[in-house]
Amino acid sequence: MSRESNHKRDVAIAKDIQRQLLKKRIMKWTSLFVVIFLYIWAFKGMKDFHIGKNAVKSMKAILGGFIHPDWDYIIEPGGEDLIHALMDTLAIAVLGTFISAVLSVPFAFWAARNMSKHKWISSTGKFVLATIRVFPELIMAIIFVSAVGLGPFAGILALGFHSVGMLGKLFAEAIENKDLSSREALIASGANKIQTFWLAVIPQVLPEFLSYTLYRFEISVRAATILGIVGAGGIGAPLIFALQGHTWDRVGIIFIGIVVMVTMIDYISGAIRKRLV
Amino acid sequence: MEIDVIKKRRIGRMKIILSIILLILLLWGSGYRTNISLYDFFVGIPNIWSTLLDMFPPDLGYFHYVIGPMLETIRIAIIGTTFGGLLSIPIVLLSSRNVTRSPLLFYTARFILNLIRTIPELLLAALFVPIFGIGPIAGIFAITIFSLGVIAKLAYESVEAIDPGPLEAMTAVGANKIQWIFFGVVPQVAANYMSYFLYSFEINIRAAVILGYVGAGGIGLILNNVLASYQYSRALSIILFTLVVVTMIDAISNKIREKLL
Numbered sequence: 001m002s003r004e005s006n007h008k009r010d011v012a013i014a015k016d017i018q019r020q021l022l023k024k025r026i027m028k029w030t031s032l033f034v035v036i037f038l039y040i041w042a043f044k045g046m047k048d049f050h051i052g053k054n055a056v057k058s059m060k061a062i063l064g065g066f067i068h069p070d071w072d073y074i075i076e077p078g079g080e081d082l083i084h085a086l087m088d089t090l091a092i093a094v095l096g097t098f099i100s101a102v103l104s105v106p107f108a109f110w111a112a113r114n115m116s117k118h119k120w121i122s123s124t125g126k127f128v129l130a131t132i133r134v135f136p137e138l139i140m141a142i143i144f145v146s147a148v149g150l151g152p153f154a155g156i157l158a159l160g161f162h163s164v165g166m167l168g169k170l171f172a173e174a175i176e177n178k179d180l181s182s183r184e185a186l187i188a189s190g191a192n193k194i195q196t197f198w199l200a201v202i203p204q205v206l207p208e209f210l211s212y213t214l215y216r217f218e219i220s221v222r223a224a225t226i227l228g229i230v231g232a233g234g235i236g237a238p239l240i241f242a243l244q245g246h247t248w249d250r251v252g253i254i255f256i257g258i259v260v261m262v263t264m265i266d267y268i269s270g271a272i273r274k275r276l277v
Numbered sequence: 278m279e280i281d282v283i284k285k286r287r288i289g290r291m292k293i294i295l296s297i298i299l300l301i302l303l304l305w306g307s308g309y310r311t312n313i314s315l316y317d318f319f320v321g322i323p324n325i326w327s328t329l330l331d332m333f334p335p336d337l338g339y340f341h342y343v344i345g346p347m348l349e350t351i352r353i354a355i356i357g358t359t360f361g362g363l364l365s366i367p368i369v370l371l372s373s374r375n376v377t378r379s380p381l382l383f384y385t386a387r388f389i390l391n392l393i394r395t396i397p398e399l400l401l402a403a404l405f406v407p408i409f410g411i412g413p414i415a416g417i418f419a420i421t422i423f424s425l426g427v428i429a430k431l432a433y434e435s436v437e438a439i440d441p442g443p444l445e446a447m448t449a450v451g452a453n454k455i456q457w458i459f460f461g462v463v464p465q466v467a468a469n470y471m472s473y474f475l476y477s478f479e480i481n482i483r484a485a486v487i488l489g490y491v492g493a494g495g496i497g498l499i500l501n502n503v504l505a506s507y508q509y510s511r512a513l514s515i516i517l518f519t520l521v522v523v524t525m526i527d528a529i530s531n532k533i534r535e536k537l538l
Contacts, residue, residue: 038355039359041352042352042355045348045349046352046356046413046417055409058407059408062408087310088311090307091307091308091311092307094303094307095304095307095308131520134483134524135516136483136487138487138490139500142501143328143504143512144325144328147327147328148317148320148321148324152313153311153313156313157325225400226399226400229490233311239400239403240403243403243404243406243407251404255400258395259392259396263391266395
């Protein structure tokens, strides 16, 4: 009797394994078909997939601009030069990051799971942050340019608001990962809400907040280089003018300037972040 | 002993005060450089509110106009990410310390990777438009270079973290370098690589949305025209459409990535 039931069980297991294998195989083939279909669709849509006759010629001209950049543009007496444009770009990134860091703190406490009793509060906070993240900073910059006019102010606001989406999420995760027993100890010894917040929560999360802010600053410096394309200040505007005027030596020096600036900022910010956490 | 502690505390406090002073100087200098004062904020914020309110209600009838460019945006992201992913494979192998044994080679490869990653995709697109002409090709090339940087950076770090055991065993039985890579390295990092590929695709969809600004194809061009002519309700419907598409792609990509790892 027992042998028979054993046999039955074995057969059932074997069938189960077979079914799973079949399922896996079906999954594999369907995903393969989906991927192939996606690629056929993607490439078929690109009807005019040809490269113009002038491509090689313009590429040579652009490369020439990179090899012989317009060194005189680095410093010019009028102040309309590379160094000043790069400084504007950095200034936009600094102010934008500062605003977003300040704005992100309340958002982070709103979105952190362990800071509110009801789950719906933190979920709505997370949803709001996700929605902010979807708006590219460039689109925000365009909207702000039409609201406050051309110039770096629109760029600062765009970076300031856009960065809240990412920074608020990172801050919220930093709060969620913290051990809150010290907060409970303070509450038990009779501290009020502000005291527990100031003495138990802030000191624990501050280094991570600063580190994430610096990380976001690195990203914002890159983002600030493109804001000028829509008139929101920084190096983007002279770059677009140089590209439209086909002055490749100037394009070359501006690209070199951006690469050098971003590399330097990454290096400095990375060194500070290593000491923070 | 006690004096030491007091001294240390004093130095610590000095450091904090100095950092705060430095930060204030940095902020003040930035404000000075860009001619921004707190006053601007009090004037500017209400203006932004009124502009945002102008966008409501969204012009939902405009949706069918933008479906074509939206699909083109997705195509640019798919093709660009694929090319970038394929091109990143040799660079990943070159940048990994445990595959390329020569420091000269892997440091050079990493240096080039770092250079690539300093340039935002929109600037790459702006540079490619004069070469390939206005249209999606420039966008595809920009996305290719950009995702090459992202995927290669993430993937070479996982290659360096793989288990050396199988590699040593293969060397011991006399495998050549290509066999060694194909049967020792690839199976260990394939899942991670696919995950980074999808992650980069998520970033690229967002990037492709704005490529149209410099003439590199996709939905950005229409958004630019609509905003330039102050048709804010249409702009909002485009933004909402993008939001839905990006969220959907993120959700699908996240599901696949969870299954992979």
